[in-house]
Amino acid sequence: MNREQPAPPRIAVIGPGKVGTTLAILLERSRLHVDWFGARDPVRAAEAASYLVRPPAVCPPEEAVREADLVLLTVQDDAIEPVCSALAKAGGVRPGSAWLHCSGALPGSVMANALHHFGCPVGSMHPLQTFPTVEAGVARLPGALVACEGEPNAVSLALRLAKAIGGRPIQIGSDRKQLYHAAAVLACNGLVALVDAALTLTNAAGLPESDARAGLSTILETTLDNIERLGTTAALTGPAARGDAATLNLQYAALRSENGPVLAELYRAINLQALAIAQRSGRLTLEQAEKARSALTPS
Amino acid sequence: MNREQPAPPRIAVIGPGKVGTTLAILLERSRLHVDWFGARDPVRAAEAASYLVRPPAVCPPEEAVREADLVLLTVQDDAIEPVCSALAKAGGVRPGSAWLHCSGALPGSVMANALHHFGCPVGSMHPLQTFPTVEAGVARLPGALVACEGEPNAVSLALRLAKAIGGRPIQIGSDRKQLYHAAAVLACNGLVALVDAALTLTNAAGLPESDARAGLSTILETTLDNIERLGTTAALTGPAARGDAATLNLQYAALRSENGPVLAELYRAINLQALAIAQRSGRLTLEQAEKARSALTPS
Structure with missing residues (x-):
């Protein structure tokens, strides 16, 4: 047999x-x-x-x-x-x-x-x-x-x-491969882009590069661990997760004026996705999410 | 003493x-x-x-x-x-x-x-x-x-x-704390946003969620390891790193039409930062980077 x-x-x-x-x-x-x-x-x-x-x-x-x-x-x-x-x-x-x-x-x-x-x-x-x-x-x-x-x-x-x-x-499916690859690009190339952008900001904030790299590596490892164990909804923290429109607005404005459009738009894009997560999971009401989203527009 | x-x-x-x-x-x-x-x-x-x-x-x-x-x-x-x-x-x-x-x-x-x-x-x-x-x-x-x-x-x-x-x-410096915190938000909340967005796409591509989660975790761990050992410039791969304007354009257009503006803008923002890295490090010429950037605009 x-x-x-x-x-x-x-x-x-x-x-x-x-x-x-x-x-x-x-x-x-x-x-x-x-x-x-x-x-x-x-x-x-x-x-x-x-x-x-x-x-x-x-x-x-x-x-x-x-x-x-x-x-x-x-x-x-x-x-x-x-x-x-x-x-x-x-x-x-x-x-x-x-x-x-x-x-x-x-x-x-x-x-x-x-x-x-x-x-x-x-x-x-x-x-x-x-x-x-x-x-x-x-x-x-x-x-x-x-x-x-x-x-x-x-x-x-x-x-x-x-x-x-x-x-x-x-x-x-052959017609779905584009989406699969876009997902890989977002996650993998996106992580490199985020760390690079974050290091630009810690450098502007006066942090020594070696400390900033080590500090970011440490928190990224634990964030990845949180995502694996808890899922993206529960692993989300930060100003978007708590609908903190004032912080989002201050930081977005600071990046726009001090670091240019590429970093500011990256900050905006990740926070819009974070707001979508927080809203979808019921952590923010539609009104809270809308208020935070409007804080991420050029003033 | x-x-x-x-x-x-x-x-x-x-x-x-x-x-x-x-x-x-x-x-x-x-x-x-x-x-x-x-x-x-x-x-x-x-x-x-x-x-x-x-x-x-x-x-x-x-x-x-x-x-x-x-x-x-x-x-x-x-x-x-x-x-x-x-x-x-x-x-x-x-x-x-x-x-x-x-x-x-x-x-x-x-x-x-x-x-x-x-x-x-x-x-x-x-x-x-x-x-x-x-x-x-x-x-x-x-x-x-x-x-x-x-x-x-x-x-x-x-x-x-x-x-x-x-x-x-x-x-x-007290006046630099905003930038430091924006860096932490970008890296840490940004990673959660990227994984969440990537899972939306693998789901749309028909991949079982558990396989997608495991696959993304695996590549994110190795990407983080590459960043720690090689730095962000050398760790960057993907269509932006090689100035592949056609792939960037196809994927951006697919996300815009199928998944809406939040995912599409996230895809655009991480790739604009990736193009900045590739250009800064000399992997792409100004012309190549510009061509790739113009591929990331709504057609």
Whole structure:
């Protein structure tokens, strides 16, 4: 009664940078294995291959894809479509092979024009994680959400790979991927923007940078912990949470006059969202929230 | 040649809620000690006192401040001035006693009108930390930045107390406190706003909430780690960091039409700050940054 495992696909990684190398390492640790690294730069590709116990063959992209069942494209977003077109023209695409890219912003369908002539199902597989180094990627990818979308035969492989590398695979509608990625941008790039803006202000307030950085890190860690344990509604504190229109108005006005529109609009935008949370949860009445919102307009 | 330690001040805490109780516990563990808990509600004050090995005397506020060298006011922001005025009128203020409140938004000078008649130096001491419970406060306050400002005799006591409780004391100009607090609001309330907004989008994208929460927590933890180790410039990733105007425009337009102005403006504001970082650090030219900025305007 044992369920037969599908045969492991023969995999080519095109563009083995930090993401591609990380995926290859984690796939090797599972039952899957990368057979080819396709790259224009054989020196860098050989360096990437040296991370692996059974190093993939390093070859030009058009050779790497020739016998692959699955092609993982781990190039920059703006290179995905041109690389597919070039490979299609070079005649190396194996008919019926599945193609996945790892962009967060783009759907797999950006590869469709170039590859449909070969009957290749296309999709994408985006690990919600940062890869500052290969080592960090290998350490951090397990447990990360991996958003998978695309045509059925592509998405099933994406889900299988995401699970194999220890991720948390989630299938997402292709037309919804934009929203998923906007969420990732808001949270992840937004956090960097907030800390940077806060450091500009603590600097203007005369705080030594090292103290300000340490102090902000400490409270951000505990705020993240509060969010995880209590949810965003209960974790919200500060002037918006208590409908303190006077403080919001004073601080918004001070930022506008002293620090310019970018910081002031950031302050306004996070507080408008905070007011929406406080109102939605009943901590503020509509009248209180409206009063606080009107305190966040240029006087 | 040993330097004499100043005699420990006799301390009254007015309004022993979570912050006041946490401070009293940490002061008791140092060489300092709280002698009085002044509160309108004796039952809650007695409960707070029970946290301490040598419980402070529980009494009405006007009795608590009568013999105190230092009064710590740990009431809500909007109660600080009224409580001072009421105590001044009740005649309980000890001439020359130092008064500190723990508000982040307000300077110590909000107590001056009520207390200067008694020659009381005023100031403030704001721990940059959240206090969801007394236990969490006691665990988290050590290492937290404590911003101290006010008149010389008040601020010197604030710095001494902040050090005694294991904080990272920082003296700040009274006229700069607004900027310091705006920084704390941006970082701390801003993080809650971002996660809440991101969860709205992952929900709209059809992701199960528990997976989205776990996935966002994971990437936010690593992003915070990247910021701490690399700084905000190097930790920045995403469409703004690479000047990807097309993605910024698509996502901004999608949020505007599908999720309304609050989320769209939050997306815009964090990306304008991210573009400022990328431009400042030379990752984007002025032209690239301008092109990306113009992609974040309503079409």
